[in-house]
Amino acid sequence: MKRNTTTMIFLAGLTLLGACGEPGDGTTAGTESSGIVEISVVGSTTVQPLAELLSEAYEAIDPNVRVTVSGGGSSVGVKSAAEHTADIGMASREIKESEIQDCPEIVIHTIARDGIAIVANPDIDVDGITMEQARGIFSGEITDWSEVGGTAGTITVAAREEGSGTRSAFEDLVMDDALITEMAILQPSNGAIRTTVATTPGCIAFLSFGYLDSSTKPMAVHGALPTAENVSTGSYPVVRPLNMVTYGEPTGAVAEWLEFITGEDGQAIVAAEGYIPI
Amino acid sequence: MTSGTRRTGLEKTMKTILLVSALASLLIVLLIFIFTMKEAMPAFRELGVWKMLSGTTWRPGNGEFGILAMIAGSGLVTLGAVLIGVPLALGTAIFLSEIAPGWIVKIVRPSIELLAGIPSVVYGLFGMVVLVPLVREIPAPGNAGFGLLAASIVLAVMVLPTIANISEFAIRSVPRGYREGSLALGATKWETISRVLIPAARPGIISAVVLGLGRALGETIAMIMVIGNSVVLPAALTGNPLSIFLSRARTLTGNIAVEISYATGVHESALFATGVVLFILIMLVNSSAGFLLRRGARR
Numbered sequence: 001m002k003r004n005t006t007t008m009i010f011l012a013g014l015t016l017l018g019a020c021g022e023p024g025d026g027t028t029a030g031t032e033s034s035g036i037v038e039i040s041v042v043g044s045t046t047v048q049p050l051a052e053l054l055s056e057a058y059e060a061i062d063p064n065v066r067v068t069v070s071g072g073g074s075s076v077g078v079k080s081a082a083e084h085t086a087d088i089g090m091a092s093r094e095i096k097e098s099e100i101q102d103c104p105e106i107v108i109h110t111i112a113r114d115g116i117a118i119v120a121n122p123d124i125d126v127d128g129i130t131m132e133q134a135r136g137i138f139s140g141e142i143t144d145w146s147e148v149g150g151t152a153g154t155i156t157v158a159a160r161e162e163g164s165g166t167r168s169a170f171e172d173l174v175m176d177d178a179l180i181t182e183m184a185i186l187q188p189s190n191g192a193i194r195t196t197v198a199t200t201p202g203c204i205a206f207l208s209f210g211y212l213d214s215s216t217k218p219m220a221v222h223g224a225l226p227t228a229e230n231v232s233t234g235s236y237p238v239v240r241p242l243n244m245v246t247y248g249e250p251t252g253a254v255a256e257w258l259e260f261i262t263g264e265d266g267q268a269i270v271a272a273e274g275y276i277p278i
Numbered sequence: 279m280t281s282g283t284r285r286t287g288l289e290k291t292m293k294t295i296l297l298v299s300a301l302a303s304l305l306i307v308l309l310i311f312i313f314t315m316k317e318a319m320p321a322f323r324e325l326g327v328w329k330m331l332s333g334t335t336w337r338p339g340n341g342e343f344g345i346l347a348m349i350a351g352s353g354l355v356t357l358g359a360v361l362i363g364v365p366l367a368l369g370t371a372i373f374l375s376e377i378a379p380g381w382i383v384k385i386v387r388p389s390i391e392l393l394a395g396i397p398s399v400v401y402g403l404f405g406m407v408v409l410v411p412l413v414r415e416i417p418a419p420g421n422a423g424f425g426l427l428a429a430s431i432v433l434a435v436m437v438l439p440t441i442a443n444i445s446e447f448a449i450r451s452v453p454r455g456y457r458e459g460s461l462a463l464g465a466t467k468w469e470t471i472s473r474v475l476i477p478a479a480r481p482g483i484i485s486a487v488v489l490g491l492g493r494a495l496g497e498t499i500a501m502i503m504v505i506g507n508s509v510v511l512p513a514a515l516t517g518n519p520l521s522i523f524l525s526r527a528r529t530l531t532g533n534i535a536v537e538i539s540y541a542t543g544v545h546e547s548a549l550f551a552t553g554v555v556l557f558i559l560i561m562l563v564n565s566s567a568g569f570l571l572r573r574g575a576r577r
Contacts, residue, residue: 161507182509185506
């Protein structure tokens with residue numbers, strides 16, 4: 001009966017939209033074979049390490065569940081959930097309006113929040129900037145540190161590559177409709193960005209909170225430094241959700257695993273890994 | 279059964295096995311090309327081949343997929359590598375084949391071969407922490423160290439073994455009589471090298487350079503680490519046209535490697551299209567090497 005309902009939703013989706021969901025590849029309850037329930041989780045490389053820890057912790061509690069986590073990026077995560085090629089999709093950003101339009105059946109479960117810090121080379125004598133200034137710097141309109149109250153010197157912008165969840169979250173939260181300057185040095189990972197900022201004079205970039213260390217200088221935004229505390233009090237503004245996406249309301253093992261994550265034990269792991277619990 | 283028929287039987291089997299192995303590589307190249315082409319077709323169809331090749335803006339988020347900046351980036355970094363690497367490699371080759379005493383050759387040649395064995399990510403790391411800060415010292419507005427110059431230097435060292443080895447072989451293969459004849463006519467050693475040996479070995483040297491070019495075009499990870507990866511048409515930073523090499527750029531290979539893990543739909547297809555362009559470029563370069571070699575052999 002339950003399967004019938006799911007199939008009905010599939011068919012309804014198919015007739016309305018054409019491309020969302022494909023009939024016949026299981027239900028949102030995971031795939032069961034010989035007593036072991038398998039849950040496939042695909043998507044954001046930012047959420048991936050966290051999801052792996054959460055799956056290990058859960059498998060210790062319920063040995064009949066096997067969670068397989070693989071990467072691919074946030075867009076792949078949402079797409080996999082919508083097309084139902086995975087039980088759960090991971091996304092390290094808000095789900096886009098267009099993605100919901102393409103597949104209104106997807107359900108979003110926020111499991112944690114992550115801040116994005118704006119960091120500069122340690123020699124920079126500017127301690128904080130405003131959102132407007134950040135937008136100006138990253139769009140290439142502000143090109144000298146003296147324009148934001150520092151000692152004169154060229155600003156070199158570094159950024160993640162197109163398609164990165166961190167970049168698209170930063171674009172949503174800070175850039176509005178402005179585009180990140182084409183002159184930006186692009187590096188394909190948080191680690192490479194950190195090295196670039198640490199070694200290039202006058203360099204500024206954005207980093208996930210998990211990658212902050214003493215080699216770069218975190219910038220306060222509107223007076224609030226990028227710390228977990230300032231995120232939970234709401235004073236640090238550049239925060240993104242870490243999301244799990246399912247096709248329809250989850251049932252069975254998938255629902256139980258998601259309950260575990262948003263419950264006390266799961267959120268303790270979230271906090272221990274440097275992310276902000278919900 | 280006599281030993282004679284057994285031998286022909288073995289001959290035939292071996293012949294077939296060898297033929298199959300030879301055909302396998304041909305088949306693999308063909309399959310890769312067909313697959314890449316097939317994946318690239320949606321992008322070519324949707325965006326238009328010419329529009330992709332001539333477009334300078336690459337913003338997958340906005341549906342813009344111009345790869346001219348990447349073609350220019352790959353071309354310029356390769357040109358830079360040739361300008362720096364060829365004199366160095368040629369000097370090495372001449373020294374090793376004509377001038378160096380045996381014991382120096384025994385030390386230098388293995389160390390050049392060792393250069394070829396260093397993984398490219400190590401070259402990239404070296405470039406990132408040593409060369410980039412050095413290049414940054416050149417005073418020019420907007421010079422952050424990351425860019426074509428640092429990438430060209432890294433690439434020059436990477437293609438050095440290829441060019442040096444083949445050139446050395448080409449110079450050594452010049453018949454002894456040429457050397458002796460030249461010296462007997464009263465030419466000095468340098469005159470013999472520059473007027474007789476190098477012209478005689480020219481086809482081999484040219485194909486060495488072209489093979490190096492092919493290798494340079496395909497290099498990926500080391501380039502990503504030092505070139506800055508910005509999608510901009512490289513332009514001179516100051517009045518001096520050479521300062522174009524201080525500009526940041528992105529290579530065709532880098533474009534694929536940086537973005538493929540996130541790409542879906544047209545974006546993914548456009549990256550395969552980048553691959554097709556690269557494939558054709560390298561094929562042209564390599565077949566011109568073959569052409570030059572054949573022409574050289576006929577002379």
